[in-house]
Amino acid sequence: MHEYNTSEASGYPTYEMPKGDAPPENIRINPNRKEHYQLVAKIKDAPLKFQVVEGRELYQATNCYYVTDRWVGATANPQYSKMLDIIKVDDNTYVADFYTDTPLDEDYYGDGVCKWQFLSAGIGWKPTGKDKRETALIARIDSEDLKQLNAENPEIIIEHEYQKKNFPIATDLNFEKGWSDYGIFPDSGLVLSSQDKFSVELTIRKVQK
Numbered sequence: 001m002h003e004y005n006t007s008e009a010s011g012y013p014t015y016e017m018p019k020g021d022a023p024p025e026n027i028r029i030n031p032n033r034k035e036h037y038q039l040v041a042k043i044k045d046a047p048l049k050f051q052v053v054e055g056r057e058l059y060q061a062t063n064c065y066y067v068t069d070r071w072v073g074a075t076a077n078p079q080y081s082k083m084l085d086i087i088k089v090d091d092n093t094y095v096a097d098f099y100t101d102t103p104l105d106e107d108y109y110g111d112g113v114c115k116w117q118f119l120s121a122g123i124g125w126k127p128t129g130k131d132k133r134e135t136a137l138i139a140r141i142d143s144e145d146l147k148q149l150n151a152e153n154p155e156i157i158i159e160h161e162y163q164k165k166n167f168p169i170a171t172d173l174n175f176e177k178g179w180s181d182y183g184i185f186p187d188s189g190l191v192l193s194s195q196d197k198f199s200v201e202l203t204i205r206k207v208q209k
Contacts, residue, residue, distance in 0.1 A: 020066035023078040024108035035100040036207040037146070041123050041139055043092040045198040047164040050125035050137060055084030055096045057121045059103055064114035078108070080116065086123065094123055097207065100146065118143050124180070127168035135170050136180045137162065139200040146204070155205040160184075164196050 043050065058081045065075040080103050087095040100118035108114050122140020139160045148156045160183035165172070170179050183200070184190050 017067050018065045018111055020109040027080050028104040030101055030104050033099045033101050037098050038205055038207050039096050040203040041094045042201045047167055048127055049091050052126040052129035053086050055086050055123040056081045057098050058119045059116045060119050061114035061116050132177055133169045134178050135166050138180050138182045139202055149206055158202045160200045161197050
């Protein structure tokens with residue numbers, strides 16, 4: 001949040017706030033990306049087949065802000081996402097390449113250089129995509145996961161567990177516009193029975209030039 005200025009202009013209080021009123025639309029792509037990774041996703045023991053799939057890289061510029069509401073002085077950090085090309089190997093196996101240095105650090109608002117930080121990369125599936133109440137199956141990794149990769153550990157495997165009963169529609173939760181299921185977090189304390197769980201195994205490795 002930025003400091004309040006007691007003067008007024010255009011009918012509302014003036015804040016010492018960023019110039020932008022929306023995320024930047026002219027984000028430039030790094031023409032010489034070097035931080036290249038490959039992700040292999042394997043769905044295991046799912047209660048159905050998933051027919052709609054997409055993947056994304058997600059970034060945030062934590063040192064830049066744009067205004068979401070000038071009256072109350074609300075700001076947000078801009079985010080950027082890039083769609084991934086997904087290769088379907090079979091009904092349960094998908095491969096995607098991603099980078100962690102896709103957007104260029106530039107002055108997008110006239111307030112200084114925005115420095116992008118990689119947040120996550122992942123793949124999402126839907127049973128058919130024909131019913132807006134369907135649960136989306138989401139499996140992703142974040143920047144902390146990638147820190148495990150090194151010369152001794154060139155490949156890491158991360159497994160996400162999900163409840164079968166939430167697919168294709170989480171009727172217990174009653175979300176009219178559907179729900180995104182990111183899996184059971186290890187510290188949630190929730191233990192799933194073998195009859196009500198399936199998993200997505202993510203294998204990540206760095207692609208060497």
